Amino acid sequence: MATIKDVAKEAGVSVATVSRVVNKSPKASKAAIESVNAAMTKLGYRPNANARALVSKSTNTIGVLVADVSDPFFGSLIKAVDAVARTNNKHLLIGNGYHNAQVEKEAIELLINSRCESLIIHSKGLSDDELTQFAKEVPGLVIINRHVHQIAHRCISLDNQLGSTLATKHLIENGHRQLAYINSNQQIDDSFDRKLGFTQALNKHGLPINNSLLSEGEPTDEGGEKAMTQLIETKQPFSGVVCYNDYMAAGAIASLEKAGISVPDQVSIVGFDNGLIAKYVHPKLTTIDYPISEMATQAALLSLVLAKDEKPETEKKVYTPTLIKRNSVHTL
Incomplete structure (x- = not known):
């Protein structure tokens, strides 16, 4: 692995x-910046961000992405992490990533x-490798809602595949034998794992997978509404739907109501996350509980221990x- 001395030598x-x-x-002069950046790129050198940052005394701050x-x-x-931070006399600094690698x-x-x-x-x-590198640089870094094999002891995650299997089961x-699935169109492991849980449950029970009954959209109520409208327009019969999350389920219910289809009498729906909306949408939504507050609390406590x-x-x-x-599933 290249060192700062190697970079200096390469850049002259x-x-x-x-x-x-x-x-x-x-x-730093413009010429120096250009030559050093070129040398770092050539040698694959990446400054240790943690060492760079901790030249001065650390603040009592927990970072959350x-x-x-x-x-x-x-x-x-964030609320769960903040509760841990306050208990430990620390403050939060929050960043958005929008599922974009560069951001x-x-x-x-x-x-x-x-x-x-x-x-x-x-x-x-x-990527897993990029997160592993950050973890090497920052002892107190913990990954939440994702399992990275190389740093599994610093990851807090949920079995998304099992959750979707439970909903389908x-x-x-x-x-219900004719089932549809509404997935998020985001290319992330949650989307892949939850869809896999759905298809595996069908296979286990000897039920066919009808590709016409697989729809997707933005993981929002609007996305769920559009995805359900697409399913209705296929004219393919279905009596049950598993949704990527509760918001998509709420949008799906709205679409069914517009089409004059009763939930759950004609179509049953199961969501995922057990967010607040699940309790207040009509009918109240059967869903998969995602204990994010508990998981975030553990992640925050683990990060504090590792940082020490x-x-x-x-x-x-x-x-x-x-x-x-709850009330969104009807027994046939």
Whole structure:
């Protein structure tokens, strides 16, 4: 692995000059910046962001990266981390990643450069290797809602595949045989795993997978409404639907109502997440509980322990989803 001395030699400058470029010092000349950046690219050198940031004393700040703070799901995550932070006399610094690799990378580096020794990272854009590298640089970094094999002991996740299997199985046990699935169109592991759970449940019970009854859209109520409209327009019969999340389920119910189709009498629906909307949509939504507050609390506590270079107690790393039965499923 290349060192800062290797970069200096390749660029034909001093180590101090390389340091000025890396730390974006105004004293670095344009020529120096160009030659050092070219050398770093050629040698594959990446500055240790944590070492760079912790030259000065760390602040009492916990960094949190989420996809979008406007999403209530991530609001629950942040609130849980904040409760741990307050108990430990720390503050939060929050970044959005929007499931975009470059945006996530920039946000994480900003959090590190802001001297956050504890980080709770929700990343879907960066690769496992990139997250592993960040973890090597920041001892207090914990990944939430994702399992990265190389740093499994620092990951808190949910078995999404099992959750979708439970939802599908519930419909089958209630007599439904013609099932549809509404998925998120985001190319992330949650989408893949939940769809896989649905198809595996069908296979296990000897039921066919009708590709005409597989729809997708933005993981919002509007996306769910459009996806359900597409399913209705296929003219293919179905009596049960599994949805990627509760918001898509709520949108699907709205679409069915517009088409004069009764829920759950004619079509039963199961959501995923057990967010607030699940309790207040009509009919109240049967869904899969995603214990994000509990998971975020554990992630925050783990990050604080790791940041102190202490050995964490053995805790649950992969959570098991549970089915929450309400009023949106009808027995045939």
